[in-house]
Amino acid sequence: MATSDVLNLDGLLSAQELELRDVVRGFVRDRIKPNIKAWYEDAHFPVEIARELGELGLLGMHLQGYGCPGRSAVEYGIAAMELEAGDSGLRTFVSVQGSLAMSAVHKWGSEEQKNTYLPGMAKGEIIGCFGLTEPTAGSDPSSMQTTAVRDGDGWVLNGVKRWIGLASIAQIAVIWAATDEGVRGFLVPTDSPGFTAVPIEPKLSMRASIQCDLTFEDIRLPDTARLPGAKGLRGPFSCLNEARYGIIWGSMGAARDSYEEALKYSLQRMQFDKPLAAYQLTQEKLVNMLLEIQKGTLLAIHTGRMKDAGTLQPVQISVGKLNNCREAITICREARTILGGNGITLDYSPLRHANNLESVRTYEGTDEVHTLILGQHITGSPAFR
Template sequence: MTDSTDLLDIDSLLSTEELALRDRVRTFVDTEIKPHIARWYDTAYFPLEIVPQMAGLGLLGMHLEGYGCPGRSAVEYGLAALELEAGDSGLRTFVSVQGSLAMSAIHKHGSEEQKNEWLPRMAAGTAIGCFGLTEPTAGSDPGNMLTYARRDGDDWVINGSKRWIGLASVAQVAVIWAMTDDGVRGFVVPTDTPGFKATPIVQKLSMRASIQCDVELTDVRLPGSAMLPKAKGLRGPFECLNEARYGIIWGAMGAARDSYEAALGYARGRLQFDKPLAGYQLTQEKLVNMALEINKGTLLALQIGRLKDAGRLQKHQISVGKLNNCREAIAICREARTILGGNGITLDYSPLRHANNLESVRTYEGTDEVHLLILGQHITGIPAFR
């Protein structure tokens, strides 16, 4: 974090290697994303041209070992997510869908053949993946998915629909979760398979510099070897979702930090009633409250990252981070916009763009309500989902 944000010398808790990686990603965001993001967001354009650079920085499948993957720590991945989302949630989401969802599914649950076929290409950015779990009528309750895979001799035939599937229209491979006679199973589906159709969702008010799609699967025929052999039941996709949720814990603080810095810079330079906005008590209160929550949220993310690296992270702790940091980040971005006044509704400044994006980030990989209920069950021992 910059000096104006890091009130607690959080940088001193990071190793030399962690700081170096953080700084490399920050430089990439400052030079390759921030100068263009207003145009990309305005025109709803996802910049595929920067994917090779992301791969070159080791951002794809960053936390995975072997098969050409970078094998970095959870904290290093978190720091990268924070810096990417300081650029835009859509660009951090690309790294999350590619690495934490699609690649993680194959890495955790795939056969050696599946791993060797897809992971090296995905780590190099020459193949893009997507993760098909959510359906038009099954978001927070994926156990009621309608997509179905039936056996036909040695093959599988899949029919169904998925919605809000990131990257599906530009992906070469999809991990599709479907109900079978043996419960929920995952399948590795090359997107050029007949019957696979991905249609981008347009007219979005959020995540405009990224791609989300409707996916239709019509008699998609796959060989028996397409099934992920180690994933049975909802535990398979949920393990991948927890990887994505972990990245969000860090990423949300990146959006918050960038919004705070935009508001602080504006307040220092904007004169009202003959002195800078930053010189007024009400403005300082807003800035202080923002900085406090960014420091607390970053410390929370770091603690969760250290627990993950130590192999001691528990599922409810991911919900603590996702719920808290998304909730606080969106409040920070909205408050930052108030300091910018009317100018804050333009794409000349980042806070409202970040706030709009966080409406999606707050919803996907588990809504506030889902994480509240996960934590409620942990605290009371009583599930209250139904």
């Protein structure tokens, strides 16, 4: 049992799950951690890592068939935790590719669409993005203004989207638009005439990741571009819940890495003739971090077991997303205080993680949205409007 795993949570994982964790942890140690300082500083996303993640079986890993890895929800969560211990931006890539774009095709696409896109996406050879959020429609996607209008046997797409991950490097975009039949999803090749993706810069968070503004100007699409199974907001929401689930695990990865960095530093840093770790105030900080990481990880494991059993409800995902993001960002900020002034440099991870978590805390449902979801569950009264 690891020194910091006081509850022996590793004992809740199978040998196969622990083996996967060690593989992903090794990848993060060897491939991400040595490079993340430069990637973050330069606002660079290493596109070549897509195929590397595909080779590890981490893209669409919870999906079955069509060349997808077919792993369990808990295994996907473990991978998300380890990747985010490296950087939220790299975990976000796996989430956008697998939990959003690939899940949309897998859940709602035709057999032809699934066979066309999913095998290549699982390998990282085809990159996808997921366009739901708009400049004026973030937490309330029902107010989206992007439209798809029938024109003969096809469609014409117009509108804008914002904060769309991977869009400038993607080959295929899952775009949600309002139609006369309600909200529908479309698979839009990013080289379509009228499709424009512009990376949002500069950013103070998620710098080793890509988010874009999208513009659609009279993009003509055949009816075969429509996701036939997706009708209404249930389509995109089902994908958002997949991404929210991964965040429950991933946020604890960022928290754990920050705690470990602070612990290591406090054991080595001498002040007033003894290490920082020997002071009561430092020990209190470390203990409070450890308690929340252990509780948050236990919550993630329990949520994953429910997902694998087919009993997980959306409101339960909100519990995990709200709690673990909120606690993770507090942990990362507190870890920075142990590092003192050194903590504001990229030589140490906590402040980078904290900055990234500002984005993680905001996307896939803000604290306020998940609070209202839980409030409605508790009281029976919706308070969104």
